[in-house]
Amino acid sequence: PQQTEDAFPASQQIVVLSESLNATNVQIQSLQEQYHDLERTNRLLVAEVLSLQKMVRAQSQASNELISH
Amino acid sequence: PQQTEDAFPASQQIVVLSESLNATNVQIQSLQEQYHDLERTNRLLVAEVLSLQKMVRAQSQASNELISH
């Protein structure tokens, strides 16, 4: 059992690893939240672009009618 | 070697850590997939916005020509 009597024993290494993993999980949580914000903005953009397409097509049609008269 | 004879020995702590890390990796995999979906939507949005810009500029030019005649 030399390993557990090392200057840096297994138990301490496990504590360090456990803390590192916690920090990693905090980062993932933050990424998940950032992702959801981006997803929300993206959904708004899709709605705005669809609405713009409708407006532009309606204007295009109106212009064509105006020209053909 | 008291540590390995604890109520919660190193070997068990390692199993717990290993399972936690697996769960973390599953979360990252899911985030990666969500990211790729968002990237795909974003690319479609860029294409739609560029197409809208062309249409709006063409309409703007057509209007100006209509007014100047």
Added chain:
Amino acid sequence: PQQTEDAFPASQQIVVLSESLNATNVQIQSLQEQYHDLERTNRLLVAEVLSLQKMVRAQSQASNELISH
């Protein structure tokens, strides 16, 4: 202390876990960078969509004035 004398002792398991966690952190770093790229594109898209909305509204108003004369 049978565990530390196993074919796959705690110290080696800790090394493997530590390397896995490092690989996980590299993946998170990469996801974070991909996220920032996507956020930048998204901000540009928001600006372009706002600018398109202004142009389309101005054109719509101009068309209405043209028709009413």
